[in-house]
Amino acid sequence: MPNVQAPSPDENINSITETGTPKPTPTSLIDKLKSKLKGFFDVKKIFFSIIGIVIILILIIIGLTILSVSASNPSSKNPKTQEVPPKNHQSNPQSNQREIPIPEIPKLETKIPEIDSKSLDDLIKKANLLYNGGEKTEALHLFNNIASFSQSIASHNLGVIKLKEKDYASAIASFDNAIASGDNISVSAIDAMVSALHLNHPEEVDHYLKLTNAHLPDSAHEPFYSYLYALTQYYNGYYFESLSPLLNPNSESFQRQNHRLASKIFLAFDDDYNALAHLQTIATPKDYKSLGLLYARVGEYPKAKNYLYQYLKVDPNDIESSLAIQIIDLKLGNFPAAASALEPIADDKALSEKAMKTYPIKVILNPSLFDVNLAQEEFWNRSFEIQEKMPYKTIFYYAPFRVFDAKEALKLIREGGMFSDVRNIEEAKSTLVRGGTISAINKNIIKALIELNKNNIRDALSYLVISAKSNPNHAVLHYDIGLIYAQMGDFQNAYKHFLRAYHLNSYDITSGLFAIMAGKFIYQDTGRIFHQISQDFESIPFDSKTQKKFLSSFIGYLNDNINDEMDWIEEAEKKFPIYYALKAAYGIRNKDKTTLLKAFSKLKSIYPRDVVSNILYELAHGYDTNLKQVALKLHNLFLSGKLDLSSVYYGPAFARELYVYIGFITGSLQNQEKDLEEKLIAQTDTPNGILQAMALTNIYQHKFEKAYTIYNTLIEDLGEDDPQTKFFAAVSAIGADHPENAVLLLQLAKMDAPTNYESRYALGLLYQEIGNFKAAASHYNYISVANFKSEFFDFQIDTDRINTEPSKANQPKASKQ
Numbered sequence: 001m002p003n004v005q006a007p008s009p010d011e012n013i014n015s016i017t018e019t020g021t022p023k024p025t026p027t028s029l030i031d032k033l034k035s036k037l038k039g040f041f042d043v044k045k046i047f048f049s050i051i052g053i054v055i056i057l058i059l060i061i062i063g064l065t066i067l068s069v070s071a072s073n074p075s076s077k078n079p080k081t082q083e084v085p086p087k088n089h090q091s092n093p094q095s096n097q098r099e100i101p102i103p104e105i106p107k108l109e110t111k112i113p114e115i116d117s118k119s120l121d122d123l124i125k126k127a128n129l130l131y132n133g134g135e136k137t138e139a140l141h142l143f144n145n146i147a148s149f150s151q152s153i154a155s156h157n158l159g160v161i162k163l164k165e166k167d168y169a170s171a172i173a174s175f176d177n178a179i180a181s182g183d184n185i186s187v188s189a190i191d192a193m194v195s196a197l198h199l200n201h202p203e204e205v206d207h208y209l210k211l212t213n214a215h216l217p218d219s220a221h222e223p224f225y226s227y228l229y230a231l232t233q234y235y236n237g238y239y240f241e242s243l244s245p246l247l248n249p250n251s252e253s254f255q256r257q258n259h260r261l262a263s264k265i266f267l268a269f270d271d272d273y274n275a276l277a278h279l280q281t282i283a284t285p286k287d288y289k290s291l292g293l294l295y296a297r298v299g300e301y302p303k304a305k306n307y308l309y310q311y312l313k314v315d316p317n318d319i320e321s322s323l324a325i326q327i328i329d330l331k332l333g334n335f336p337a338a339a340s341a342l343e344p345i346a347d348d349k350a351l352s353e354k355a356m357k358t359y360p361i362k363v364i365l366n367p368s369l370f371d372v373n374l375a376q377e378e379f380w381n382r383s384f385e386i387q388e389k390m391p392y393k394t395i396f397y398y399a400p401f402r403v404f405d406a407k408e409a410l411k412l413i414r415e416g417g418m419f420s421d422v423r424n425i426e427e428a429k430s431t432l433v434r435g436g437t438i439s440a441i442n443k444n445i446i447k448a449l450i451e452l453n454k455n456n457i458r459d460a461l462s463y464l465v466i467s468a469k470s471n472p473n474h475a476v477l478h479y480d481i482g483l484i485y486a487q488m489g490d491f492q493n494a495y496k497h498f499l500r501a502y503h504l505n506s507y508d509i510t511s512g513l514f515a516i517m518a519g520k521f522i523y524q525d526t527g528r529i530f531h532q533i534s535q536d537f538e539s540i541p542f543d544s545k546t547q548k549k550f551l552s553s554f555i556g557y558l559n560d561n562i563n564d565e566m567d568w569i570e571e572a573e574k575k576f577p578i579y580y581a582l583k584a585a586y587g588i589r590n591k592d593k594t595t596l597l598k599a600f601s602k603l604k605s606i607y608p609r610d611v612v613s614n615i616l617y618e619l620a621h622g623y624d625t626n627l628k629q630v631a632l633k634l635h636n637l638f639l640s641g642k643l644d645l646s647s648v649y650y651g652p653a654f655a656r657e658l659y660v661y662i663g664f665i666t667g668s669l670q671n672q673e674k675d676l677e678e679k680l681i682a683q684t685d686t687p688n689g690i691l692q693a694m695a696l697t698n699i700y701q702h703k704f705e706k707a708y709t710i711y712n713t714l715i716e717d718l719g720e721d722d723p724q725t726k727f728f729a730a731v732s733a734i735g736a737d738h739p740e741n742a743v744l745l746l747q748l749a750k751m752d753a754p755t756n757y758e759s760r761y762a763l764g765l766l767y768q769e770i771g772n773f774k775a776a777a778s779h780y781n782y783i784s785v786a787n788f789k790s791e792f793f794d795f796q797i798d799t800d801r802i803n804t805e806p807s808k809a810n811q812p813k814a815s816k817q
Contacts, residue, residue: 151181152178152181152182152183152184152188153178155174155175155177155178155181155188156174156175156178156184156187156188156191158174159171159172159173159174159175159177159178159188159191159192159195160191162174163191163194163195163198166198168195168196168198168199169195169199171191171192171195172192172195172196172199172204175188175189175191175192175195176188176192179192179211184218184219184222185211185215185218186211186212186213186214186215186216186218186219186228186232187219187224187228189208189209189211189212189215190208190209190212190228190231190232190235192204192208192211193205193208193209193212193235196208209232209235209236212232212235213232213236216228216229216232223250223251223253223254224251224253224254225250225251226245226246226248226249226250226251226254226258227245227246227249227251227254227257227258227261229242229245230242230243230244230245230246230258230261231261233245234261234265239265239268239269240269242261242265243262243265243266246258246261246262246265247262255281255282256282259278259279259281259282260278260279260282262274262278263275263276263277263278263279266278267294272294272297272298273298275294276291276294276295276298279291279294285310285311285314286314288307288308288310288311288314289307289308289311289318289320289321289324291307292304292305292306292307292308292310292311292321292324293308293324295307296324296327296328296331301328301331301332304324304328305325305328308321308324308325308328309325319345319351319354319355319358320358320359322341322345323341323355323358323359324359325341326338326341326342327359327361327797329341330765330780330795332787333786333787333788333789335764335780335781335783335788336780336781338777338780339776339777339778339780339781340777342768342773342774342776342777342780343773343774343777345773346773346774346777347774352771352773355771355773356771356801357801357802358802359797359802360769360771360797360798360801360802361765361768361769361795361796361797361798362769362795362796362797362798362800363734363739363742363762363765363766363769363793363794363795364734364793364794364795364796365731365734365735365792365793365794366790366791366792366793366794367794369791369792370700370702372664372665372667375627375661375664375665376626376627376628376631376665377626377627379619379627379665380588380591380619380623388520388585388589389520389521390588391584391585391588391589392517392520392521392585393654393657394581394584394585394612394616394654395517395578395581395582395585396483396486396487396514396517396652396654397487397581397612397652397654397655398424398576398577398578398580398581398603399483399486399514399578399581400424400425400426400576400577400578401424401425401426401445401448401449401452401480401483402425402426402427402428402445402476402479402480403425403426403427403428403442403445403446403449403476404427404428404438404441404442404445404476405427405442406425406426406427408442408446410425424576424577425449426576428475428476440467441467441471441474441476441477444463444464444466444467445463445464445467445476445477445480447460447463448460448461448463448464448480448484451463452484454646454650455646455647455649455650455651456650456685456686457484457487457488457650457651457652457689458488458650458686458688458689459686460484461481461484461485461488464477464480464481464484465481468481473504474504475500475501475504475505475508475511476501478497478498478500478501478504478511479497479498479501479508479510479511479514481493481497482494482495482496482497482498482500482501482511482514482515482518483498483514485497486498486514486517486518487651487652487653487654488652488653488722488724489653489654489657489722489724490722490723490724490753491518491519491521491522491753492522492723492752492753492755492756493722494514494518495515495518495519495521495522495524498511498512498514498515498518499511499512499515499529501515502515502529506532506536507540507541509533509536509537509540509551509554509555510551510554512529512532512533513533513551513554513555513558515529516529516530516558517558522753522755522756523755523756523757523784523785523788524755530558530559533555534555537551537552537555544573545568546568546571546572546573546574549568550568550578550579550582553566553568553582553586554582557582557585557586557589562586562589562590564586566579566582566583566586569583575602577603577606577607580599580600580602580603580606581599581603583595583598583599584596584599584600584603584616587599591623591624593620593623593624596620596623597617597620597621597623599620600613600616600617600619600620601617603616603617604617609642609643609644610643610644610647611643611644611645611647611648611655611658611659612647612654612655612658614637614642614643615634615637615658615659615662616658618630618633618634618637619634619662621633627665631665631666631667632666634662634665634666634668635666635667635668638662638663638666638668638671638672639671645659645675645679648689648693649679649683649689649690649693650685650686650689650690651689653692653724656689656692656693656696657696659672659693660672660693660696660697660700661700663697663700664700669697669700669701670701672693672697673694673697673698673701676690676693676694676697677694680694686718687718688714688718688720691710691713691714691718692714692720692725692728694710695707695710695711695714695728695732696728698710698732699728699731699732699735702735704732704733704734704735704736704737705732705736707728707732707735707736708729708732708733708735708736708738708741711725711728711729711732712729714729715729721748722752723748723749723752723753723756723759724749726745726746726748726749726752727745727746727749727753727756727758727759729745730742730745730746730749730759730762731792733745734762734793739766739769739770742762742766743763743766743767746759746762746763746766747763750763757782757783757785757788757790758790758791758792758793760779760780760782760783761779761780761783761788761790761793762790762792762793763775763779764776764777764778764779764780764783765793765795767779769795769798
């Protein structure tokens, strides 16, 4: 997380001065001194009475000063910033990916070098005893020292008052008087340095810091020494060295100050947990905002919100806390709450401007997308994205296409020289149209199947779309078109055509179930469809017992059933690949490696050279292990030359996604990119699929500019204008730092797929980034799914747009660390 700092509460002096615990009132000091002084004076009573009165007046000044002193933070002229973190400090590699603003630890509390009443009483008693004993010269010398030391404290405290009033020049003058007295020089010198920081006088800063360092040993026996030493090292820029005295103080009286400074230093080193622990120990209500931000940074969002809300009770108009809560709500997926927080800001120009200066965000690609260790460890749990998407894509990949006359279709396919992959077609029983129309439609479907057998998925789609234009009410056509769109990753159109097929033929439960699956990708509410299918199930005239059992298992899967063994497959006369795909989906849900291996082994036997079948089979072997165990085997599989990569080049999107993602996991992306480039040069068919694979390969290699260029070619020159291509073009645009282009692409993708929450979320973030809070809130409000988590997008606080750099005079020396 970048070092974005929140404004501190009112107390803010990083000096050797503190408000501390309440001190005795002036009256109690006078009374006590009177009782102690009574009876000690002899013949020269009047002379010493005058001295006593002078001392009493000085102590009155001390008491009043102590009661009036409160601290303020001097580290910068900018009230929003504190001391600069170590200039040469190397942040945690993950720190710039943190999304919650870094808190400022309010006020480095310090301590006046106290002479308590008992010590002063003892000195006065000693002076009087010396005088009564005839040692008048020594007694007078001691009384002079008492007065001088009291004057030093008075000058110091006057300087603190002037510092609080921001009269920095007068403060320095008072601190100079205290320094001139020769007592506790380092204490007054460090406060004078703080005043010089405010005045942006680098030479004076250097002078007083040297003076502090030179006289630091003079305070070695004082109870505040360890804290003063730590504070001096802090201003010297030696942050690591300042921790030791803070963690090993020489006095129990300064724990509050030690904890606060330690918290600040741990924060400078991105150690959020220790910073939190130290601040929590001494926190007051004014620290609740800092605590809230720290809890947010360590991922404890409920505690973070609780502290921030408590702070808002102290300061209801604090926009920093409100924005921090809004950011946390975005992270938690509480999008209506995040939108509500922005709406009042959007309606107020002054608030909008302040919000942009406080916690502006920058949209980034989700770092977890590129975490190869996470990908290897949690491949099956992540399923590329979330929940059931990989099993759904597997089912769509192996789903059968439909024809009216299977024998005729097979005959024509064989006449076309296509002898492989002929088992995955299903005969349609319900037609709704008759005669020559069926024949014409069937011929176009067969032409599409021939292209599908060659993995020319786009040419296949064109044949079906032509038929659908003249036959818009044909259920079989809509089913096949829906299935091609699903395999292309265009789930908006897939949902539309599957739903159309189901409405045209309510007996066609498969179309209804496929509509539910496609709807999940675009966050459609499919409860009504599912209810209708469940209600009609028993009244449907199924073609066979196998069909009924398959659909029953399918419904059970979509209804989160986990107990179906699917034993009916072995009894089926014709074993469609989709049966084993569904069995594999159950295996993934149940974390059953044996079931997975059996299912993918069958699919591999049906399609021995298919890239998807082979990859899934090898992945199943490593299901319960880190994929590092099978990475080498997968890498060798790619190099073996035994795989048919035509599905990657021209076929379903799932083949490309799987091929590239496994290349990412196994470190094969560079070889894959080279192979794709060679294929692109040699190919004579449509290059769209090859270019999409190349673009995706470049995204995972962080070559975002190249990926963006390829997607532009696909959209503008090759007519690949589906929402998924536009979406990935926007992904690459954000990676290449072209947010304006990303907005345009996402708007176009949203027009084609209005319910795609990934696009809505990204647009909300991008509009918030540029300060269009009304548009951002509108897009957040559209996301109705609770706890939606984007696979592709994230955000961080944009530190480049926050003025966190104080002037050079305000910067401590570079740390030695």
